[in-house]
Amino acid sequence: MDIIPQLILNSIIAGAIYAMIALGFNLIYGTAKFFDLGYGALTAVGGYAVFYFYKTLGLDLYVSILLGVLIVGVIGFIVYKLVYSPLRKRKSSGMVLLVAALGVLTALQAIIAILFTSQFQTLSQNSSSEQVFNILGGAITQTQLVTLIIGFVIMIVIGLVFRYTLFGKAVKAIGDDEEVSKIVGVNTENIIGWVFFIGSAIGGLAGILIGFDTGIEPTMGLSLLLKGVIACIIGGIGNVYGGVLGAFLLAFIENFGIWHISGEWKDAIAFAVLILFLLFRPHGILRK
Amino acid sequence: MNKKIWWIVGIIVVVALILAVSLKPAQNSTIKIGALYPLTGGLVTYGEPSQKTAQMVVTEINNAGGINGKKFEIDFQDHKCDPKTAVAAFQQLNSVNGIKIFTSAACTGTMVSLAPMLKDGNALFVSDVLSGAKITGLSPYVFRNWGSDINESRLFADKIKQAGYKTVGVVYEETDYAKGIKINLENFLKDSGVTVVSESFPTGTTDVRTQLTKLKSEKPDILLISPQTVTSAEVVLKQMEDLNFRPKLLVNDNVTISKDLVMKHKDILEGALGANYVAPSNSKTDSILAMYKNTYGQDCPQTTVCVETYDTIHLIADAMKINGNDVAKIKAYLNSVNYDGAGGQISFDTNNDRANADYTLFLVKNGQATAVTQ
Numbered sequence: 276m277d278i279i280p281q282l283i284l285n286s287i288i289a290g291a292i293y294a295m296i297a298l299g300f301n302l303i304y305g306t307a308k309f310f311d312l313g314y315g316a317l318t319a320v321g322g323y324a325v326f327y328f329y330k331t332l333g334l335d336l337y338v339s340i341l342l343g344v345l346i347v348g349v350i351g352f353i354v355y356k357l358v359y360s361p362l363r364k365r366k367s368s369g370m371v372l373l374v375a376a377l378g379v380l381t382a383l384q385a386i387i388a389i390l391f392t393s394q395f396q397t398l399s400q401n402s403s404s405e406q407v408f409n410i411l412g413g414a415i416t417q418t419q420l421v422t423l424i425i426g427f428v429i430m431i432v433i434g435l436v437f438r439y440t441l442f443g444k445a446v447k448a449i450g451d452d453e454e455v456s457k458i459v460g461v462n463t464e465n466i467i468g469w470v471f472f473i474g475s476a477i478g479g480l481a482g483i484l485i486g487f488d489t490g491i492e493p494t495m496g497l498s499l500l501l502k503g504v505i506a507c508i509i510g511g512i513g514n515v516y517g518g519v520l521g522a523f524l525l526a527f528i529e530n531f532g533i534w535h536i537s538g539e540w541k542d543a544i545a546f547a548v549l550i551l552f553l554l555f556r557p558h559g560i561l562r563k
Numbered sequence: 564m565n566k567k568i569w570w571i572v573g574i575i576v577v578v579a580l581i582l583a584v585s586l587k588p589a590q591n592s593t594i595k596i597g598a599l600y601p602l603t604g605g606l607v608t609y610g611e612p613s614q615k616t617a618q619m620v621v622t623e624i625n626n627a628g629g630i631n632g633k634k635f636e637i638d639f640q641d642h643k644c645d646p647k648t649a650v651a652a653f654q655q656l657n658s659v660n661g662i663k664i665f666t667s668a669a670c671t672g673t674m675v676s677l678a679p680m681l682k683d684g685n686a687l688f689v690s691d692v693l694s695g696a697k698i699t700g701l702s703p704y705v706f707r708n709w710g711s712d713i714n715e716s717r718l719f720a721d722k723i724k725q726a727g728y729k730t731v732g733v734v735y736e737e738t739d740y741a742k743g744i745k746i747n748l749e750n751f752l753k754d755s756g757v758t759v760v761s762e763s764f765p766t767g768t769t770d771v772r773t774q775l776t777k778l779k780s781e782k783p784d785i786l787l788i789s790p791q792t793v794t795s796a797e798v799v800l801k802q803m804e805d806l807n808f809r810p811k812l813l814v815n816d817n818v819t820i821s822k823d824l825v826m827k828h829k830d831i832l833e834g835a836l837g838a839n840y841v842a843p844s845n846s847k848t849d850s851i852l853a854m855y856k857n858t859y860g861q862d863c864p865q866t867t868v869c870v871e872t873y874d875t876i877h878l879i880a881d882a883m884k885i886n887g888n889d890v891a892k893i894k895a896y897l898n899s900v901n902y903d904g905a906g907g908q909i910s911f912d913t914n915n916d917r918a919n920a921d922y923t924l925f926l927v928k929n930g931q932a933t934a935v936t937q
Contacts, residue, residue, distance in 0.1 A: 278779075278780040281772075281776045281779075281806065282773060282776060285770075285772040285773045285776060288770075289770055388603065393604050393607070393643070394604075394605075394607060395605060395792075395793070395794035395797060397797065397801075405805075407807060414806050414807055416805045419805075489769040489770075489798055489801060489802075490769070490798070494767075495769070530772075530773045533773055533774070537762065537763055538762045538764050538777075539763045541765075541768075541773075542765060
């Protein structure tokens with residue numbers, strides 16, 4: 276059996292998930308300029324919100340997903356207003372913000388575990404009923420295909436918003452220089468709040484899709500975030516297209532990297548690539 | 564200024580001394596043991612019935628007058644199947660609270676991490692639901708009231724040889740327990756002409772597609788799935804379904820133990836063979852299970868876990884009745900014990916493993932794993 280088509284599809288599937296994580300993270304990092312670890316936990320919040328609405332309350336699937344995405348967006352916004360914004364106003368260092376973000380990650384994970392237990396949960400109703408598409412001898416499920424399409428749609432929408440809307444230009448301006456943006460009249464506080472809402476919602480949607488593909492647990496966010504961050508650094512941190520490019524590149528390197536060696540090397544390969552980029556191309560493939 | 568600082572330091576020292584004295588473990592009125600169970604996470608399937616059964620035994624013992632007239636208590640801690648958490652919980656109970664006698668359920672890796680801390684005989688474990696081959700001879704202070712999964716690997720190897728399979732695939736989690744089953748299987752198949760191809764995945768991963776793709780390309784006659792937790796088993800089975808990889812299957816006891824998992828993935832698991840340590844069914848075990856149902860209003864979800872936990876706690880209580888809290892004396896008692904438990908006679912071999920603890924084969928049919936007579 277020729278495994279290359281399946282390896283390519285495995286890479287695309289993994290890349291689509293990393294890309295979703297990278298899109299939200301890049302948006303927040305590119306604007307607010309700090310390493311938002313709490314973003315990782317928001318993926319789990321999205322997954323568990325849908326778990327509650329869809330599986331516990333029995334609401335319609337699409338209504339549950341919409342509610343889940345909105346709730347994550349709102350929580351992201353509230354976290355910004357309550358935690359990050361006061362610290363930023365105080366001109367706290369990146370280290371202080373990083374520690375605060377770590378606190379947010381830990382607190383959100385703990386709250387999810389208290390509310391839903393640490394038990395692994397799946398969002399799909401029946402695992403074997405999902406439609407599987409065969410492409411050139413490889414298999415990809417409906418959920419994985421939807422994740423891929425949504426990832427590309429979000430990337431294109433963000434790209435268009437950045438290019439053609441006043442909001443997008445304001446976000447880019449804040450990312451370039453927040454102080455100058457303030458001077459020219461951009462309401463930076465308001466814009467960053469919206470960026471947290473949108474970025475968090477994207478992260479939550481990623482968590483929801485992962486929940487349908489594999490499953491959810493309170494601590495799922497950190498490992499996903501790390502892969503998303505590696506993707507951003509490889510592709511170009513703060514660059515929307517770069518994050519997606521990095522996500523797929525990372526996924527291909529990981530999956531083809533373990534073609535002839537044991538699967539236990541997968542994470543080692545990912546972090547070796549990160550170190551190589553940090554050493555030799557710290558700004559990533561695409562500049563901001 | 565200096566005087567003020569000395570006053571503050573003095574007050575802190577006095578307060579600390581008072582706290583140290585007042586926090587000293589309560590003496591005399593109670594006999595307390597520690598229990599490290601996986602109360603959250605992927606092995607809560609074992610932890611929850613263990614805790615409920617242990618608590619039930621505590622009530623039973625106290626209703627019968629306690630241990631030598633003293634109230635019997637168990638301090639339950641969640642080790643989450645995580646060695647770091649287990650070590651922290653043990654240190655709290657042992658060093659701070661002064662507890663010396665412990666029980667635990669799962670996981671091999673947590674016990675491997677705890678064992679070096681017992682070398683001075685400051686504490687002793689009588690554990691169940693602990694099957695990893697690494698536990699054998701791990702520490703003179705670790706007693707295992709459960710079968711070793713070396714028996715599981717032996718059963719699987721026998722089945723593979725009987726069926727005349729030439730290529731065996733293994734997908735396993737990188738933990739002491741899950742990897743141990745794979746290593747023992749390889750050892751049993753050595754020089755038998757069977758080729759073992761294996762792929763591993765780290766704990767916590769949600770993507771094993773490429774490992775499964777590689778195994779699929781090897782076209783194994785049969786595949787052994789050896790996850791550490793039900794969570795990992797779920798990930799592997801789901802992705803096998805996605806990849807339409809449906810070979811004949813051998814599954815470790817963490818798969819067959821979860822009724823929900825087996826039912827959920829009944830199509831891919833149809834005909835799969837598993838193996839587990841199983842307590843016998845008799846009037847004593849029936850009354851334990853009835854007591855569980857009366858106490859909690861639900862059936863014990865893992866009958867062997869409930870029966871062996873019941874026996875383990877009673878065994879510990881009996882040992883403490885005769886030897887108090889003395890680790891050396893309890894160790895000597897356990898080394899020569901022949902306890903008439905509900906799950907059979909309990910004695911320990913020279914490696915502190917339960918003697919004569921064989922495994923039973925299971926067959927998955929229509930979403931249920933049932934024991935098969937060989």
